[in-house]
Amino acid sequence: EPEVTQTPSHQVTQMGQEVILRCVPISNHLYFYWYRQILGQKVEFLVSFYNNEISEKSEIFDDQFSVERPDGSNFTLKIRSTKLEDSAMYFCASSGWPDSSGYTFGSGTRLTVV
Amino acid sequence: AQSVTQLDSQVPVFEEAPVELRCNYSSSVSVYLFWYVQYPNQGLQLLLKYLSGSTLVKSINGFEAEFNKSQTSFHLRKPSVHISDTAEYFCAVCRGTSYGKLTFGQGTILTVHP
Numbered sequence: 001e002p003e004v005t006q007t008p009s010h011q012v013t014q015m016g017q018e019v020i021l022r023c024v025p026i027s028n029h030l031y032f033y034w035y036r037q038i039l040g041q042k043v044e045f046l047v048s049f050y051n052n053e054i055s056e057k058s059e060i061f062d063d064q065f066s067v068e069r070p071d072g073s074n075f076t077l078k079i080r081s082t083k084l085e086d087s088a089m090y091f092c093a094s095s096g097w098p099d100s101s102g103y104t105f106g107s108g109t110r111l112t113v114v
Numbered sequence: 115a116q117s118v119t120q121l122d123s124q125v126p127v128f129e130e131a132p133v134e135l136r137c138n139y140s141s142s143v144s145v146y147l148f149w150y151v152q153y154p155n156q157g158l159q160l161l162l163k164y165l166s167g168s169t170l171v172k173s174i175n176g177f178e179a180e181f182n183k184s185q186t187s188f189h190l191r192k193p194s195v196h197i198s199d200t201a202e203y204f205c206a207v208c209r210g211t212s213y214g215k216l217t218f219g220q221g222t223i224l225t226v227h228p
Contacts, residue, residue: 031214043158043204043218056215091157095214103214105150107157 002026006092006106013113016081021109023075025094029104032075033093034067036060037108043091049075082113116141116207120219127195128227135190135222137179137205147188148206148216149179158204164188175199200226 005024013019025032034046048055049067066078075094079086092106121136139145149161162173169181179190188205205219 033214033216035216042220043206043216045215045217048215097214103148103160103216105158105160 004104004106010110019079021077023092029094029096031095034077035091036088038088087113116217118219120222124223126225130194132193137188139207145207150204152202195226197226
């Protein structure tokens with residue numbers, strides 16, 4: 001069964017450093033998403049991406065965040081200057097449809113900012 | 115905007131007992147409804163979904179959920195749980211026209227005791 005692959009599984013970074021979280025969506029999917037889950041809290045939508053541009057973003061997704069699909073296969077989330085409160089599990093997802101009916105989530109990257 | 119409330123943060127049950135995990139949502143438009151399961155240190159896996167049609171939907175491992183529009187609920191049930199069902203369960207909704215943005219509930223930790 002096709003999978004969404006996220007790397008690394010765990011990343012530790014110092015406050016103020018830039019991090020890039022990587023995702024390889026399912027190959028024929030067209031819609032891509034990032035979510036995050038702070039420990040003990042609910043899963044929160046960050047951003048959706050379609051046709052090489054952001055479709056929708058949440059208020060969490062401020063100027064410190066950016067997404068990119070640099071080469072037609074990878075989908076990345078960049079945090080320019082990490083803060084302690086960015087520590088969370090970040091999930092990538094992809095879908096062949098815009099309505100969540102065909103969502104597949106990756107297994108997540110646990111980001112720890114120290 | 116949509117919101118999801120999972121009424122129980124933790125549900126302990128004994129093996130082979132029935133269980134119900136409650137989910138209520140609010141939305142001014144029609145939504146799709148989902149249950150996701152997260153096993154320890156793993157990603158989000160789709161358990162079942164309601165898009166349209168029959169209001170009772172079932173998963174391959176014995177869970178079922180019923181969409182009740184009048185009560186705006188989508189409770190998850192299983193008549194007899196196993197130890198392996200121990201996990202966190204998330205209810206989520208999606209508005210069909212919002213490029214697949216999922217809004218999650220707070221999650222319910224189901225712990226099955228022998």
